[in-house]
Amino acid sequence: xxxxxxxxxxxxxxxxxxxxxxxxxxxxxxxxxxxxxxxxxxxxxxxxxxxxxxxxxxxxxxxxxxxxxxxxxxxxxxxxxxxxxxxxxxxxxxxxxxxxxxxxxxxxxxxxxxxxxxxxxxxxxxxxxxxxxxxxxxxxxxxxxxxxxxxxxxxxxxxxxxxxxxxxxxxxxxxxxxxxxxxxxxxxxxxxxxxxxxxxxxxxxxxxxxxxxxxxxxxxxxxxxxxxxxxxxxxxxxxxxxxxxxxxxxxxxxxxxxxxxxxxxxxxxxxxxxxxxxxxxxxxxxxxxxxxxxxxxxxxxxxxxxxxxxxxxxxxxxxxxxxxxxxxxxx
Ligand code: NAD
Ligand code: TDX
Numbered sequence: 351x352x353x354x355x356x357x358x359x360x361x362x363x364x365x366x367x368x369x370x371x372x373x374x375x376x377x378x379x380x381x382x383x384x385x386x387x388x389x390x391x392x393x394x395x396x397x398x399x400x401x402x403x404x405x406x407x408x409x410x411x412x413x414x415x416x417x418x419x420x421x422x423x424x425x426x427x428x429x430x431x432x433x434x435x436x437x438x439x440x441x442x443x444x445x446x447x448x449x450x451x452x453x454x455x456x457x458x459x460x461x462x463x464x465x466x467x468x469x470x471x472x473x474x475x476x477x478x479x480x481x482x483x484x485x486x487x488x489x490x491x492x493x494x495x496x497x498x499x500x501x502x503x504x505x506x507x508x509x510x511x512x513x514x515x516x517x518x519x520x521x522x523x524x525x526x527x528x529x530x531x532x533x534x535x536x537x538x539x540x541x542x543x544x545x546x547x548x549x550x551x552x553x554x555x556x557x558x559x560x561x562x563x564x565x566x567x568x569x570x571x572x573x574x575x576x577x578x579x580x581x582x583x584x585x586x587x588x589x590x591x592x593x594x595x596x597x598x599x600x601x602x603x604x605x606x607x608x609x610x611x612x613x614x615x616x617x618x619x620x621x622x623x624x625x626x627x628x629x630x631x632x633x634x635x636x637x638x639x640x641x642x643x644x645x646x647x648x649x650x651x652x653x654x655x656x657x658x659x660x661x662x663x664x665x666x667x668x669x670x671x672x673x674x675x676x677x678x679x680x681x
Contacts, residue, residue, distance in 0.1 A: 354421035356408050356454065359389035361532040364467070366427065366570045371397045374574075382406055382417055383428065384446075387671075391666055393531045408450035411457065418457035422575060425462045426454055426458040429504075432535050433472075433497045434679065437621055438495035447500035449508070455511045458519070465519040466577050467508045469602030471562070471587065472498035473523060476624035479560065485523075486632040487585045494622050505585075512534045512583045515522045521578040522573060524588035524672075525629045528650065529566035529658040534665050535672045537561075538651070541600055541614075543669055545607050552681060555619035557597035565644035566591040575640040589629025590642035599651075606652050617681045 358365040358381030379401040381631055383389045394403060406413035408428050426449060430436065430443045450468070474485045476490030486490060491506075493499040506518065511517040527537045541551040572588040580586060601611040607673040634640050644650045658665060 351376065352380070352419050352422050354380050354382060354424045354450060356382045356403065356424070356562075357389070357472055359383040359385055359393055359403065360431070361388075361536075362391035362527055362569060364429035364531050365529060365566045366425065366573060367394060367401060368397060369399045369567065369676060380404060380417060380421065382408060382414070384408070386430075386557065388431065388533050390664070398648055409445060409453050411453050414453050414457045415460070418454070418462050418463055419548060421463055421668060422453060423466065424458055425453065425469070425577065427464045427468045429441065429468075429501065430497065432533075433495050434535070434620060434681075436495055436497035436500075437613035438679070440500075440571065443496050443500040447497075448534055449501045451507055455507055455517060457509060458517075459515050459517050462518070464577075465517060465537045466573065466580075467519060468573065469505050469507065469523045470501050471523050471589070471627045471629055472624065473502040473505055474627075477626040477628055479558065479626055480624070484681050485587060486626040486630045487587055487633060491532065493586045494624050494680070497665045509583075517590055517620050518581065518582050520576050521585045522576055522588050524572070525562035525564050525590075525592070525627055527566045527569050528563055528654055530661070531664070532566075535667050535670075536673070537596065538599065538603070539665065539672065540622070541603050542607075542655050545603060545609060546662070547660065547669070551598055551603065551614040552617045552637045552676075553596055553614055554617060554623060554681065557600065558625075559623060560595045560628070562589050562627050562629050563592035563647055564588065564596055567651045568616065568642040568644050571643070571661075572634060572640050575634070575638050576577060576654050579638045586634045587631050588642065589631040592647050593626075594647060602648065602651060603655065606648075606655055620681075622661055640667050660661070
């Protein structure tokens with residue numbers, strides 16, 4: 351099988367490439383990645399002799415078309431992915447997430463290529479803290495931010511290309527991922543690297559917002575399950591029953607690094623900040639037989655902390671520029 355992975359130099363995409371090379375030696379992997387501030391060739395160093403990396407933009411049809419022509423399956427991770435950036439400058443989100451996905455869809459339509467679209471639970475908006483509900487594939491779309499609205503738009507394009515043009519596509523909407531190679535702008539790596547640097551972790555608002563954490567390895571085994579056994583045109587929600595509020599996560603990072611559990615600061619809130627996400631992944635589990643392997647958030651987080659402690663050379667070059675952006679926002 352020849353696989354084209356978009357966004358394969360980013361957090362989830364690079365972990366997907368590592369897992370694929372490790373577990374599926376028969377798969378030939380080509381990566382298309384623009385290497386934006388969020389993409390890093392160093393994330394692929396361990397597999398560089400096993401994969402082909404093409405630097406290019408998913409919105410550039412002249413780059414995309416010949417790569418899709420050679421592929422049996424396209425797995426589409428590439429996106430602008432950070433909510434805070436989307437509030438400062440939404441345009442790259444429209445361009446990459448919407449126009450980029452459109453460009454890929456036109457190419458897979460032309461070449462009749464199997465397509466798997468990676469998306470987020472944020473397309474469903476948010477839930478109240480005391481709401482017993484969780485997101486299901488039937489939950490109406492109600493995105494809050496420029497990031498989540500452009501991801502929602504991309505999902506709807508995929509659905510329309512399936513129905514109108516018979517494109518062979520599946521969609522997955524996953525909850526918050528954590529693990530190695532995640533950019534230090536994101537919540538968990540930002541706080542781990544802050545603690546390493548002697549900076550107090552920073553919680554938005556009151557720290558009450560809830561995210562449904564899943565280890566990136568579990569996300570990626572689910573993606574492979576859907577590629578192999580998913581029904582065309584279907585949407586699968588990926589989650590591992592990992593609801594935690596942000597305050598608990600910061601306290602756990604402080605505890606696991608031997609700091610006092612209250613050594614953090616509350617900072618100004620993110621505008622429009624979604625309160626809670628929660629995934630019901632029973633369709634994926636019962637229909638396709640997928641199960642997460644990481645059953646302890648505490649253990650997964652401890653391993654992630656160790657990874658950042660051991661891999662400072664990977665994250666250090668991103669850290670100052672990221673904190674400078676946050677300083678401008680007062681967060
Ligand atoms: P990331 O920001 O770490 O990586 C994105 C990658 O896409 C980078 O390597 C970047 O260089 C590349 N890219 C950006 N614009 C591009 C363009 N125009 N052309 C080619 N490549 C481009 O993101 P991530 O956290 O790994 O997220 C990957 C996907 O998973 C995204 O589609 C995101 O919406 C989705 N997702 C993420 C999470 C999460 O918790 N991080 C959860 C659910 C879904
Ligand atoms: O310093 C911080 N302090 C803080 O309290 C940062 C960076 C974040 N937060 C809060 C905001 C959120 O409630 O932590 C939570 C997680 O924040 P992010 O890591 O920015 O993730 P989120 O906005 O939840 O979106 C993530 O999950 C869904 C990914 O970035 C998206 O790409 C994915 O679709």
